[in-house]
Amino acid sequence: MTTHTKILIADDHPLFRQALLLMLESSFNNACLLEAETIPELEHKLANTTDVDLILLDLDIPGAQGFNTLSNIRELYPEIGVIVVSGFEEPDTIRKAMSLGAAGFIPKSTPVPEMIKAIEDVLQGKLWTPTDDHNKNTPEQQQAEKLATLTPQQHKILHMFADGLLNKQIAYELSLSESTIKSHASTIYLKLGVKSRTQAVILLNEQQLAQASLSPFHRH
The missing domain is CATH 1.10.10.10 (Winged helix-like DNA-binding domain superfamily/Winged helix DNA-binding domain)
Known part of the structure; x- marks a missing residue:
């Protein structure tokens, strides 16, 4: 894995955020991990941090206003990959997120090995969405x-x-x-x-x- 990959986790649920941090620490050596609990905190981190490689964005984070935050990030920081990590798994939600420029969509129910694969794929410039097999x-x-x-x-x-x-x-x-x-x-x-x-x-x-x-x- 690329050394010193910078990943910003934007999620307001402390347990889920901590678990994501632990998963990323064990799977991505030397990754620099940042956290944000609200949209203002996310915007502050983005404005004051250089070279962020990836944002893991929960659509439900306070202040997100649906897909607005995703659209704004893609407009202001087009070089940063965004993976939507969401409790919503409806095909329409996934399609909309991808159409607005998300590089990936990970339902929160996704098994951990698949989550890691999704993040690796996006960091390598690929797109990732849930496979139909898991849902069948x-x-x-x-x-x-x-x-x-x-x-x-x-x-x-x-x-x-x-x-x-x-x-x-x-x-x-x-x-x-x-x-x-x-x-x-x-x-x-x-x-x-x-x-x-x-x-x-x-x-x-x-x-x-x-x-x-x-x-x-x-x-x-």
Whole structure:
């Protein structure tokens, strides 16, 4: 990967932003990562930072006014690639974003390896939009795919969440620091496309129920 790639994350959801930062830090060596929570902050960062390579823009960020921010960035900073990262996945939204000059569109439910591939493609000058294949899968298949991206350690932590253990209890059990558990939690939420511990546990339980209904001899 290009050294010292500058990526600006414009998203107002702290957990999602932290998870994106962790993902980018581990996947893009020497990347310079910047953050903005609001449109004024984004505009300030762009005005005061040189050589930004890529903006990851959430359409829902406060002050965005729909697609206006995307249009303005493309007009003022045509040399900067913009990937829209959004909770909206409708084909019309994707088409509109691309027609206004976005170099990519990543739904927030996209599995992490695909997110990394999308960012790599755009940094190499290609365009990226979600493939139809991912959307053709049933919800159960999509959930199974997301759970499959977790590392063994993350699986263990997710099951401990399901058992109702607190972060400090999990940290004690696994001989890790509480901040490490929080980092793992953020990555788990990102990989599963959820925003909270409760949603992550619900997804796990739904998947276990789906597996149990497929196999009467399924062992938990």
